[in-house]
Amino acid sequence: MYQHNSYVPLSYLGMPMSRIELHSFKITLNSDSTMTATTIDWPIQLSHLGGTWQVTGSCHLWRINSQHTIMIDCGAFQGISDNNELATQVEVERLKAVCITHAHLDHVGRLPQLLALGYRGPIYCTAATHALMQLVLGDSLQLAGIKDESALAAFSRLLARQVVICRYGVPTNILPSLTVTFEEAGHILGSSYLCFDITPLNKRVVFSGDLGCRASPLLNDPTPLNRADLLILESTYGDRLHGDRSQRITQLEAVIKRALSDGGAILIPAFSIGRTQELLYEFEQIWHQHQDAKHINFPEIVIDSPMANRVTDIYQHHDSLWDEASQAKQSAGRHPLDFRHAHRVGEHALHLTLVNRLKSTAEPVIVIAGSGMCTGGRIINYLDVLIEDPRTDILFVGYQAAGTLGATIQQAAAGQTVIINQQKRRVNAQVSTLAGYSAHADQSELLAFIGDATLPVGEVRLVHGAAPAQYALAEKIRQRFNIPVTITAETATP
Template identity: 40%
Template structure:
């Protein structure tokens, strides 16, 4: 068995790993590279392999940095089955159709500014391309060991990252590969904890937060409640860039959980994302995957997804109307890294106001607007115009959908015999401290994946 690393190998986005075993070629994830304009231009580059030669695609979960290049893979010749956990299969069309719509809109905007003789801007993929992808999807339940090609079997275990997120077990040639996908922290609301795995001959493990431990979740929640109180007293507005899958649903959960303590009823809450509203519906259909505490919260009132003061804004006009509200509003909008989507329009209208509170609740990749704001930029460029950052910018790291260094070490610690591990899905500043700690604890060979490199097992 040989594993080639073609994405998320020294960076966080663009997950893509190729497994060659039993005479077959299996691709693990096919994600979009996210960041600045130069980074995202790499999504248009040819694949470092022939897409038609891939026998099957195995997807760990439906976040766009793990699925966002699948339409191009199909467009360029891939015709094999796509395996994903069944809740993830429900999320996949929501994610890809939204990304296609954004790509088409961006290309249209660029072409309106195109000068004579300049090449026409093309979207990364279209909504029609997405429908070609969906014809190939084969949903699987957690725990169902399945033959996906002659001599190759897989099974999914719950990764606790988003609904339907999976740890992938892959058997071939008498060897077993375990790919962590993205692992969620223990105690994440709504979701179950990541499942332990006992045996492997090689482990591919994410390392997004390999260099740090998150704050205690309870402390984080108290901080969030204090922040809301501060914003209310300042007659301010709260803007939360959040991914449509995962963080948006968790925020609604906390609003319901602390409905009385935080006096949530006094706020107007806007989930300003048509995609997030669709995701909420998917979550609601898969309550059997919720943890016990979430099932208890759902029995009470208010239901997190039907809060009496929650407004799901679908149309552009409804989204624009939010900017006429100067205080008393909590706005959750994509994208989570503020590199596109409706949150940018809210920033344009509010980021120069001192009473505005911008709250980041997820990872901010290099090159994104979110990263620049978190790093303390005094001015930012949005839609070609410069804006002074007078808003108060907060990072609530304890709400991350990724586990931290302790969680990663604990998950690896369940393996018997300290199998070799390759660290993916992390920048070097996060991977190197994690690698040192794994070696200190007696882990087998620890490798930092690089683009174009390979390991054998």
């Protein structure tokens, strides 16, 4: 079980827990309302149905009172054998609102189950999150074996009927005396952290969702925090710092030039949402810088991922959310996500044709394909036929979880064998890893999110991080800000 219903101070740090105890505030509604009255208690009562001692399955229940509950995110567990069952953990009849921070599967993957349980209330999110969420959940349902197009379309219509689009910086009433304001989180397009204001008590509870790194391509930096009496903060990289992001393009260019000298293909496993678009942005920058160079003949780029191509369309449709630099490039006639050297592959037959062609010719080309950790998707077929060719370069631009094919290849010594498509393949390709590609804020940025707040943060609860990351970040928060911290990993059972 992944439930946590009480505040647990960091006793091992010898830190006192201080909270302001306030009485419930009661409001009587108009006679035409479906609810006759509501109360909001402080301190708030939270249950975490995931995202406690791990970085997946984010789902948080806020018990407003005995009759009313709201949910923040409804994510699926990924990569581990956890129970995704909601039926025994959520009383749907008491659930009055669902608020979604962003469209990654570990934050939205259990929404189909919630709707199947009968939830028909509002689902609050940004427009970009809604668009991406439709893709992510449709793909997830198909992978789960639901192939019937009419059933998938019916789910999409049901989801759309319940979604309430929220704009950044604009408060939305979700219950009497409770509003939510979506603020930019800089993690992926449309991502948000959520500011809940309990208006009668003048209290603010903030859920960070996943916070992004500063200076990420295309995306604005996270909006500075104004205030939080309680901050529920992610801690994915709470115990580490990212590599030097300023050198990414230089390193990427060096790999490309080396691969050109080999005359083979560059294979880049990449996630469809965020990472593929970052790569396209940086490739366009490299190509633009060398557009007049006669001595460099850069290879073509193939984006062989139907999902990534649809996501890129959504990124382009919502270009008003891009950062100033990206919008300026587009205004100047440059198209960071759609330039002449980038080519999309959609149909599976065309994918197979390209795989067989590269198997025969090994011509220079850059292939971006999913999945990002080589656990499936079209990248597998490319690896299968090209990993034994010493002219091939395999470039990892993201974390490879233990046990995945990506991690196995990344750690393999030259000539070692790996299993691909149930066949032994020798790793003769050159394998490289570029640092600095992460969509999550690191420790310094998480601390800055707290420290740069307009008003001092009152209390922090850490979620969405492994236990070592939570403990390390909690220690830093205590040292720097001297505020109460709760570690959810302490009270969750792995």
